[in-house]
């Protein structure tokens with residue numbers, strides 16, 4: 001039975017760090033407010049020459065190095081992003097070119113903060129369907145470009161960055177002991193569109209637009225949606241929270257993460273938190289958090305890892321994998 005196993009991981013962050021205190025004087029806010037409401041202490045902000053494509057390329061190269069592979073070994077690139085370099089072509093194709101790849105195929109996925117969970121699920125299906133053997137799954141974002149820097153209720157929340165995985169076809173027994181992607185559940189509901197959206201686009205305003213959010217409304221729905229989709233994933237895999245080694249959630253807000261983990265009965269020491277360092281990097285947040293926990297030796301080969309995300313749309317989903 002074909003499985004998609006993780007062969008390598010990498011990440012990339014813009015050089016510039018913006019601390020909470022750097023907002024004081026820009027908008028009416030404080031380090032204390034931001035830390036207390038979100039857990040965020042700093043975020044990375046892209047310079048003009050740092051784009052979704054350059055950050056994605058750097059993360060992809062790091063994941064390939066980690067895997068001991070070159071771009072010649074990859075046959076598909078799936079890029080999760082809501083901040084592409086251009087409306088078209090897909091930024092995945094630009095990354096493909098930057099990697100010197102002129103074979104295989106590449107496309108973008110747009111599911112906002114759930115993008116990476118959607119992209120891993122999609123890549124897994126391409127591998128199991130026999131259409132690809134090795135896939136670069138990238139989450140890369142430059143949300144700083146779509147923020148309204150005068151809106152204190154949103155501009156303090158987001159950051160830029162990228163993370164990438166190399167997924168590879170391998171034989172498995174078809175049991176929970178296999179390495180690789182074991183189960184996934186995806187959801188969306190467009191009835192919630194106006195709670196978190198960008199107020200521009202090529203087919204409406206002809207502008208790029210800015211991120212708009214009813215933060216309290218998003219918060220209200222987040223924990224229920226996240227825990228529902230995780231319980232569905234546990235059910236599909238036949239496991240409970242106790243079986244998990246690591247919980248790697250989307251990093252939007254520490255209060256949402258803590259409340260979700262508590263409701264699911266996931267012990268605090270199993271939860272990977274990077275929102276304090278990166279802010280909300282949308283589709284890049286899960287691979288950045290994974291990358292951090294692999295680099296510092298927490299996540300090891302054979303560990304059972306749960307990924308989860310929720311974002312604009314709403315979209316939400318979870319992926320269970322054995323590292």
Ligand code: ACO
Pocket residue numbers: 028029030033034037038112113114152153154156196213214215216217218219252253256280282310311312
């Ligand atoms: N600094 C100081 N005060 C602020 C700031 C700020 N940066 N932002 C808002 N406030 C004020 C508000 O104006 C309000 O003042 P008022 O009472 O005088 O009107 C007060 O703080 C409380 O505002 P709320 O919005 O009710 O604050 P809340 O406790 O809900 O926290 C937050 C706001 C952090 C945005 C919270 O609602 C949240 O985390 N929501 C979820 C957001 C999220 O996770 N989004 C990402 C989803 S993923 C994606 O797809 C991008």
